[in-house]
């Protein structure tokens with residue numbers, strides 16, 4: 452067994468860490484307060500190749516696979532969840548759907564622009580009446596000669612208000628449920644595409660999330676990703692990867708919370724000595740470190756499996772489930788260790804606490820992950 456990262460991945464980690472410390476950490480609180488990841492920051496991330504990390508070089512990517520992407524996601528989230536999520540929506544679930552489901556000419560057409568960050572992507576599956584149950588979606592794509600006409604709406608779409616390319620899942624046969632869903636690429640500039648107002652969220656406030664409306668939007672059949680009726684498969688295959696990115700995000704945020712808490716526990720004095728000398732606080736730090744160790748082991752073992760070409764459907768669901776619940780335990784203890792200051796906007800752990808919660812909800816709720824895992828266990832055993 453070899454648990455070391457390759458030299459290329461180590462170099463990437465160091466590069467992203469430096470970038471994050473210089474460009475993201477100093478403005479992370481401002482991103483949260485102003486509810487915006489600045490375009491200038493996205494441009495700088497694009498310039499150092501952040502949006503193409505997992506994809507092969509022939510499509511303009513960095514060729515560093517899932518492990519490379521997750522290492523970068525972990526490092527960015529150590530400073531700012533909103534920035535990591537903006538990257539993730541474009542790369543880990545947006546461009547990834549084209550990479551996993553598209554044909555060669557579609558990959559050559561769209562991936563270089565997404566990898567270079569010239570274009571941004573988003574992934575549009577959820578609807579007002581169809582969240583955990585995408586098979587009931589109402590957005591339709593109806594064939595019209597060599598084109599498709601799209602009608603319907605999506606909600607909660609990360610990057611929805613500025614993405615140039617929308618990975619859209621629509622029903623081409625509602626009677627077939629999940630087997631009637633097809634995946635398309637819709638360019639934002641197409642007539643009939645409209646964005647609704649941004650959601651007002653509890654956390655990850657810098658990341659933009661909004662509804663998208665499609666009214667008689669005409670796209671050519673060349674924009675169809677994969678076979679008719681196989682969009683659900685593309686959606687799920689893509690989420691297998693997205694859930695690993697989410698695991699990396701949870702890992703980065705957890706590490707930062709432990710680091711802040713350990714420092715605070717050494718500095719804050721009560722009863723004439725640092726609170727870190729109290730056994731209760733030591734227990735908290737130990738529990739946080741143990742969760743982090745376990746999250747890290749699961750995340751990178753699964754990234755390795757993924758990069759070997761193995762099926763990681765069950766494992767990525769377990770990573771998503773454990774990492775998001777582990778992060779919630781960690782941020783909760785971080786706030787507790789900081790006492791009243793943990794409840795103050797002047798201390799970063801307050802932001803982590805708000806930013807963490809949604810990880811149990813998006814990319815498939817944790818209740819749905821448990822269904823995915825249990826079904827696989829019942830079918831294949833341990």
Ligand SMILES: Cc1cc2nc3c(=O)[nH]c(=O)nc-3n(C[C@H](O)[C@H](O)[C@H](O)COP(=O)(O)OP(=O)(O)OC[C@H]3O[C@@H](n4cnc5c(N)ncnc54)[C@H](O)[C@@H]3O)c2cc1C
Pocket residue numbers: 540573574575576577579581582583584606607608609610652655660809812813814815816817818819
């Ligand atoms: C900040 C944010 C960003 C998002 N970004 C995107 C995005 O970029 N693209 C996108 O497509 N979507 C996105 N989403 C949507 C997200 O994926 C959905 O919110 C999520 O899948 C849950 O759907 P829902 O909100 O409709 O909840 P519901 O499906 O209505 O679920 C409500 C509750 O019922 C439970 N439940 C439902 N069915 C079952 C069942 N069979 N068994 C047990 N429990 C069940 C759920 O687990 C949950 O606890 C985002 C959401 C948020 C909050």
